[in-house]
Amino acid sequence: MRRPYGHAMSHPPRTDRDRRALWRSPLRGPWLTSVFGLVLLFGIPVLFVTGLLSYAAYNPDLSPVNDETPDKGLLGFYLFSWPTEPYWLYRVTQGVHVTLGIVLVPVLLAKLWSVIPKLFAWPPVRSVGHGLERLSLLALVGGALFEFATGVLNVQLDYIFPGSFYPLHFYGAWIFMAALVVHVALRFPRMVRALRSRDLRAELRTRASDTRPEPPDETGLVSPAPAAPTMSRRGALALVGAGSLALLVVTAGQSIGGALRTSALLAPRGRNPGRGPNGFQINKTAMTVGIRARDIGPEWRLVVRGAGRETVLTRERLLRLEQHGAALPIACVEGWSTSDQGWEGVRLADLAALVGHAERPPKVLVESVQRHGSFRSVVLSDSQVRDPRSLLALKVNGADLSPDHGYPARVIVPGAPGVHNTKWVGRLTFGEMA
Numbered sequence: 001m002r003r004p005y006g007h008a009m010s011h012p013p014r015t016d017r018d019r020r021a022l023w024r025s026p027l028r029g030p031w032l033t034s035v036f037g038l039v040l041l042f043g044i045p046v047l048f049v050t051g052l053l054s055y056a057a058y059n060p061d062l063s064p065v066n067d068e069t070p071d072k073g074l075l076g077f078y079l080f081s082w083p084t085e086p087y088w089l090y091r092v093t094q095g096v097h098v099t100l101g102i103v104l105v106p107v108l109l110a111k112l113w114s115v116i117p118k119l120f121a122w123p124p125v126r127s128v129g130h131g132l133e134r135l136s137l138l139a140l141v142g143g144a145l146f147e148f149a150t151g152v153l154n155v156q157l158d159y160i161f162p163g164s165f166y167p168l169h170f171y172g173a174w175i176f177m178a179a180l181v182v183h184v185a186l187r188f189p190r191m192v193r194a195l196r197s198r199d200l201r202a203e204l205r206t207r208a209s210d211t212r213p214e215p216p217d218e219t220g221l222v223s224p225a226p227a228a229p230t231m232s233r234r235g236a237l238a239l240v241g242a243g244s245l246a247l248l249v250v251t252a253g254q255s256i257g258g259a260l261r262t263s264a265l266l267a268p269r270g271r272n273p274g275r276g277p278n279g280f281q282i283n284k285t286a287m288t289v290g291i292r293a294r295d296i297g298p299e300w301r302l303v304v305r306g307a308g309r310e311t312v313l314t315r316e317r318l319l320r321l322e323q324h325g326a327a328l329p330i331a332c333v334e335g336w337s338t339s340d341q342g343w344e345g346v347r348l349a350d351l352a353a354l355v356g357h358a359e360r361p362p363k364v365l366v367e368s369v370q371r372h373g374s375f376r377s378v379v380l381s382d383s384q385v386r387d388p389r390s391l392l393a394l395k396v397n398g399a400d401l402s403p404d405h406g407y408p409a410r411v412i413v414p415g416a417p418g419v420h421n422t423k424w425v426g427r428l429t430f431g432e433m434a
């Protein structure tokens with residue numbers, strides 16, 4: 001017996017229409033997909049630019065110590081020496097990168113949900129052109145999922161890809177962006193047409209019971225066998241918007257700080273960094289990275305080398321050198337940052353002068369007494385060393401540094417990512433690092 005047309009569910013799908021009929025949401029259609037697409041079209045370029053800036057901030061022109069990734073390859077063409085002004089630069093670029101990345105997750109998922117039927121388009125490849133387009137979609141969807149997943153895992157789970165996160169996220173971003181450019185070039189006119197096909201205000205007034213599917217069209221997004229609506233388009237947009245807003249509330253506080261820090265439920269470094277002068281976020285405690293009491297006790301010495309000279313200083317000696325203050329934040333690549341803290345200590349430029357670099361101090365290699373963990377030595381550029389706010393800090397907010405914040409001495413540099421603010425410093429080498 002032949003079944004009447006329309007009972008697509010009752011026999012195995014054979015035609016393209018049968019396959020698409022398995023997806024029955026009456027909300028799917030070019031308009032809804034285009035709304036989500038438009039949000040991503042504005043958001044993703046911001047993620048891309050702030051992400052590229054994050055690489056520039058690592059001063060990879062000082063490779064191989066800081067970063068082995070971009071400067072050697074073609075993709076490092078845009079790199080420049082990271083400025084120390086404004087001093088909150090990295091706090092803003094990286095705060096935007098991480099916060100926006102997290103906030104866009106519901107939009108990305110909604111966009112992917114809205115195009116699921118296309119995954120089942122049949123035949124999968126109709127022509128060479130169509131095949132190439134599907135390949136670019138693979139790079140697009142794969143790239144998007146990869147970039148968002150690695151980014152979120154990295155900020156939440158503390159570098160589960162030790163060392164390799166940077167190249168993965170960096171090269172992944174270029175592949176994703178290349179696919180996105182192709183996708184936008186191919187789909188932009190269709191997106192504009194779809195956005196014009198319905199009135200947003202009218203949609204925002206339409207209840208679920210009055211919601212009708214979009215008219216069938218060539219895109220294949222509209223279900224050929226739509227179910228009765230259980231949610232309006234307004235409801236779908238509100239759901240995604242509420243998801244993004246909730247994520248904004250639970251993450252933005254870790255970058256913005258102040259009273260908002262207490263709402264940052266998702267902040268991986270906790271919401272309550274303690275009280276007192278040292279009461280601000282800690283990335284890794286002294287214990288986590290295996291700093292022993294004797295590493296930072298009275299036997300601790302700072303070795304300063306440069307221009308063929310070397311000097312060894314105790315903390316007492318350092319405290320007798322000219323002390324300077326600087327109000328600077330710590331801004332981690334993970335997106336969290338502190339408000340400005342009042343650091344006090346010796347200017348890096350003054351330490352360079354001690355070893356024969358009085359005029360025009362050069363770059364410096366900063367090494368920690370830390371032997372465990374993934375933390376590597378850091379090179380600061382000459383312009384960073386020359387900034388009068390760049391300190392080897394001994395105190396913060398009027399008190400000695402706590403062991404977790406880098407006692408006996410740590411580096412603090414304006415505008416730089418937190419990872420350049422080496423804690424438990426043991427040696428400074430100015431000039432060529434031979």
Ligand SMILES: Nc1nc2c(c(=O)[nH]1)N[C@H]1C(S)=C(S)[C@@H](COP(=O)(O)O)O[C@H]1N2
Nearest residue numbers: 281282283332368375405418419421422423
């Ligand atoms: N020796 C050493 N210095 C370090 C680190 C580290 O793991 N070891 N972490 C860096 C990172 S990633 C950041 S964000 C800042 C955090 O400083 P804080 O813990 O005092 O806030 O320290 C930097 N200095």
Ligand SMILES: [Mo]
Nearest residue numbers: 332333418419
């Ligand atoms: Mo960091």
